[in-house]
Amino acid sequence: MDAIVRVSEVQKTYEGGFEALKSVSLEIGEGEILALLGPNGAGKTTLISIICGIVTPSAGQVTVGGHDIARDYRAARRLIGLVPQEINLEPFEKVMNSVRFSRGLFGKPRDDAKLEKILRQLSLWDKRDARIKELSGGMKRRVLIAKALSHEPRVLFLDEPSAGVDVELRRDMWEIVRGLKAQGVTIILTTHYIEEAEEIADRVGVISGGEILLVKEKDALMAQMGRKELRIELQDPVSAVPEALAGFDLAVGPDGASLIYSYDTKGERTGITKLLGGLAAEGLVLKDVSTSQSSLEDIFVGLVEEAR
């Protein structure tokens, strides 16, 4: 995988002494979708702002497409599109003019046919002559996406794109993201909705306290760190785990009507067969059995708490 974005030992300390990033290094491969997860104040937006040129790093180096963001900022920035977290739009301007402005600003000649395609994709074409102040919050966010896509970027940053967005727009947005990925566009998104990262990302990065805690293939991460639970519904409730089964990682469920067995999916033996044998030997009658796997959210919460 060729890296299109390279972040090397980037630090940021704001005036007043707040250390937002502590020597962050990260490589983002061309054409991948990277989800950056982190609690509020973790440094996600600072990292994105540095790569995009909005915030100046205190130390370190960033390249986009091999271009240094400080020395060769024109070439680097031409490749980048940013959908910011805040809805920052000129309220009195018309939608089409606002999008046209963005395309020109990023050094592209006027191409209304291309902009029409983008606006149609985002269900904004009917609103092209509406003033931005007349639009709903969701529509404004669509305009932000259209502006970021107007100059056909190779790297797209989506900073908390789902915040305050309805289901329909979220679905449209992920449809567009998948389409962009198919065209080879690299996408970096920060989100609080972990299920989105789980659904759409190729890799997941966890950032907390200004440090990258890990960056891993999503599937590998879940397989490596994921725990599975086997829930055994019992015919007759029990008050405690039978002594003969004390060697298993068992817990009694609510009202004693079930037993919950945690096991490692990567382990050589899961111990399920032995457990079921033990249950039968104890005379326990099973009513139902189900399994569930720990989500990315569980992994994320675990990692962040560990870092604290």
Next chain:
Amino acid sequence: MNLYAVKAIYIFEMSRFFRTFMQSFISPVISTSLYFVVFGAAIGSRIDTVGGVSYGAFIVPGLIMLSVMTQATSNASFGIYFPKFIGTINELLSAPVSFFEIVLGYVGAAATKALFIGTVILVTAHFFVDITIAHPLAVVAFLLLTCLSFALLGFILGIWAQSFDQVQLIPLLVITPLVFLGGSFYSVTMLPPVWQTVTMFNPVFYLISGFRWAFFGMADVPIGVSLLAISLFTGACLAVIWWIFKTGWRLKS
């Protein structure tokens, strides 16, 4: 050079001007007419001529300068302050544009608006007084330089300002008094000697004097001094803007 960006900024800024075109057009026409009624007719009837020029014609360069300086400053300061206020400045900071291109777009648009208003005032003045322009090219050059330099000043103020009050502060509290006290409506020779000396410290005085020379071939100070003053002022504004973009002062964290 990212000319598409310069064009995009320029068109975006001018579209704001065209949205309020009638307001932009009618306001200077009415205020100029009022100045002619008050200064030209009421006061001017008691003053014969100033340096051989009728009082009504004498105040025309000062009137144009008053509007051009305040409009260039206000338009440029608002132009860059508003994106800061609503947060769209981030798009500008993340775009592949140099500080020179940003300044060219914003200052160019603000200077164009001020130039338009200066021209409207000049045309309006023709309905009230007869004006024969002695050095037409010099009038155009002085007008352009003044529009440019005060738009540069406005751009600096817009970056410096942290509230709408501050955006208004300098045009209202500094530029307007300096223009009034810089000989817009009188020749400095009409003042007592002490005030003549004080006026020499007012930079705007040199610009109005130079502009008046372009109109009537007469001025309070030599034209070379006026040119030097406006050149120094423009150079100082450019130097400050260059420093702002180099350091990111009040733009980047």
